[in-house]
Amino acid sequence: MKKPSLIKTVLSALFILASIFLFAARGLPEECTAMIAGRNTTFDGSILFIKSEDDSPREVDYLWYVPRNTYEPGAVIKLRAGGTIPQVKETYAYFWDQCPRTAYSNQFINEWGVAFGSNACASKEDSVKEVEARGDLVKGGIGFRLRMILAERAKTAREAVMVAARLLDKYGYRASGRNLSIVGPNEAWQLQMVRGKNYVARRVQNDEVAIIANTFSIREVDVDDKDNFICSPDLIEYAIKRGWYDPKSGENFDFARAYSPERIHESPSNTHRAWNMARLLNKNFPLTLKQAEEGLMPVSVKPDRKLTLKDVMAIFRNHYEGTPLDKSGFGKSGEYKTSPHKTPHNICNYGTHRTTVVQQRNWLPVEIGTVTWRAIDQPCASVFVPWYLGATKIPEPFQKAPESFHATQKDLLDYHFKPPVETWDLDMESASGIFACLGGLVDTTYGRTIEFVQKIWSDFEDEQFALQPTVEKSALDLYRQDKAIAKEFLNNYTESQALKSLEVANKMIYKIKWHLWGAGGQNKIRIAIKVDPKIYDAYVGEYDGSPDLRLKIIKKNDRLFCSTEDGPQLEIFPESENEFFFKKVDAQITFVRGEEGKVTKLIVHMRGRDIPAKKIK
Incomplete structure (x- = not known):
């Protein structure tokens, strides 16, 4: 009888452990993290939108390109809660980063470069049943489909906020609360919504970096400043009515304090991640950890340097190393005694299955100027690969689902929320499977493998950063002659780098299993450096x-x-x-x-x- 290969045995054990962890972690808070850097805070004048998706270690991710569509008069959008919304005549094209069966862990970026990603933020608002009974949710309200509708209808970030405001005013928002980051080439907004019909949107300023974990972050609200705030009509009056804000206190209205439950707003799950981002952005950030734990974190931070892509990627790979919060035993030697993912409330944690950096540059054609740097699985052991907006052909491993979105006969809701059970099988021909395998191997042997893996990925990313000016100059030259040829050039480049990342990941999987468990078993994978x-x-x-x-x-x-x-x-x-x-x-x-x-x-x-x-x- 043929014996099972070592890698299959190891992977089976890893996924059994992941399942056990998932079962034990169901009651843990959601820990998605986001950051938006205004154009005056970055090295090249771009707007940077960084977002991690954190659900469970077993989630999978597919990337789909959805072209423009036209609809007959009277067509409607079916909402998950049972209601419908009139469809427009034509919808814009968009990319969909899909995480099957999840209601809100889906990221979108449309053909105009407007990107959407969210963070769950619990509110003090009543239950769905109570809010619906008083008329602030119409036919269950809108939830899952909101960001997709915005991607289909908005050319700019501001237009997306305005479309969202009209929908919320009419139908209401279903979830307890949520921050929806809306980031375009020219400006960025944070839209923070409460179950029902209350919301506030704040424009991210050019000289700041907005940070958010999983609690509302917008503080003071100037309802008269229409350039920077878009609010529901009775945002403050409603808070007064509910006893969440007292104008006689002499304090300014604080949206986050008024609408967030104190236990969530001051939870270490949120305060620790926000504080960590702030201290990494500015070494002189004035708030102590204790002050952060009291719910005093600001909506944004002024960084102490011009941020590079490498800077923001490093922040989202951080595990509190060098702080009292770190539980990994990381020391001056640079080695870990255990996996840092065992440290509670990390930015990069067990449940991180996708992290993206959307780079927005409005001085270039959007097909070239908007790049999504995409990392699958935990980013500390993964790589950020550039995906140009003009590259609409997606390599098969990045959309290798048991049932293709482009071939399914199901409607959207059934397709997304009722996927085949095989969706969560380990598929080593899919990008999700390959990076999940690599991440699992690293996590079980972190101190012995992470230096090796990070050195390989650092070299890969450095090559992408170095190639970027040349690639974009060539694309721009082609774009001025023929847009179709420029897009094909971007397709070829993006595909080559995406497939190369899988090839490198597979080689590392082989090397890790050989060095640690094969005939050449060693305690640690070591990396040679260049010296004189x-x-x-x-x-x-x-x-x-x-x-x-x-x-x-x-x-x-x-x-x-x-x-x-x-x-x-x-x-x-x-x-x-x-x-x-x-x-x-x-x-x-x-x-x-x-x-x-x-x-x-x-x-x-x-x-x-x-x-x-x-x-x-």
Whole structure:
């Protein structure tokens, strides 16, 4: 009988563990995180919209391109709660980042570059039944379909807010509360909605970075400033009526305080993530962790530098390293004692299944100027791949679902909310499956593998950043001649990089299983760095570690080798300027200098032993 492969055995165990974790975590708070950087805070004058989706470790993601559609007079949109909304004559094209069966973990970006993503925010509002009874929810109200409708109808972020306001005024919002980030090439808004017909939208200012976890974040509201605020008609009056705000207190109206339950607004799940973003954006952020835990976090932060793509990606890969909140044992050595995802309320956590960075540049044609940098699964062990808005052909592994959206005979609601049970099987031919596998392998061996994985992905991303100006110059030159040719160029480039990311991920999966569990099993996957070969001269010589060993260190063609008296010469590779490792055996060497700066000995680290050897020649 053929024995199951090691990788299948390991993966089965990983997914059983994931299922156990998911069962235990059902009662945990939602922990999606978002950040919007105004154009004056970024390195290139772009607006950056960063969003993580956090549900469970077993969610899958598909990417669909939905072209423009036309509809007959009288056509309607069927809402999940049972109501209907009149459909418009023509809808715009959009990309749909789908997470099957989830009501709100779906991100959209339309052909005009207007992007939509949300964070659950509980409110003090009454139940659906009570709100519907008093007429503030019409036929159950609108929820899941809102952002899709906005993507279909709005050319700008402001227009999307206005369309949303009209729909909310008429039908009401169904969920307890939610922040919907609406980000276009020219401006960005945060629309914060309460069950029923109350809402406030605030325009993100050019000199700030708006931050939000899973609680309302908008504070002061200027109802007379129509350029920066769009509000429901009785937003403040309703709060007064419910006893949530007292104008006689002498304090300004604070939307977040008025409409958020205190237990949610001050929950560590929200305050810790918001505080972490703030301190990473500005090292001099004035609020302490204790003040953040009292619900005092501001709606935005002024960063202490111009933010790069790499900066914001790093923030969304963070696990509180170097703070009292970190539970991973991460130390000065840069190594983890356990997975940092065990630390509660991380930005990057067990449930993160997709993170995106939407880069908006209004000085370029939208097909080129709007780029979504997309990472599947936990971003600390994944890679951000650039997807240009003009690239509408999606490689098969990124939409490899048991039932294709383009081929299904089901209506939208049944397709999304009643997917085949096979949807959650591990599929190693799909992008979701490959990155989930890599993330699971890393998470179970975090301290031994993360440095290796992050080095590979860092090199991959650095290459994309370096290529971006050249790619976009070529695309722009083509665009001025023929838009169709420019789009095909962007299709080819985007597809090549997306497929390359899968190829690299698969190679890492193989290497991790071989190094940790195969015949060449080692404690850690080590990474060679580039150093000046001149430093090798100081290490060359003979070393005596009697009675256990006698070694020779030899330099050849700017490479360093080690041998025993009668053994073969094995190359050693630098991890730092004085730390080296073997690739063929699980052993390492550290060169030690004396008080005068000269190399006096080396130490061999092997099988839990540290064996010193004095330099004798």
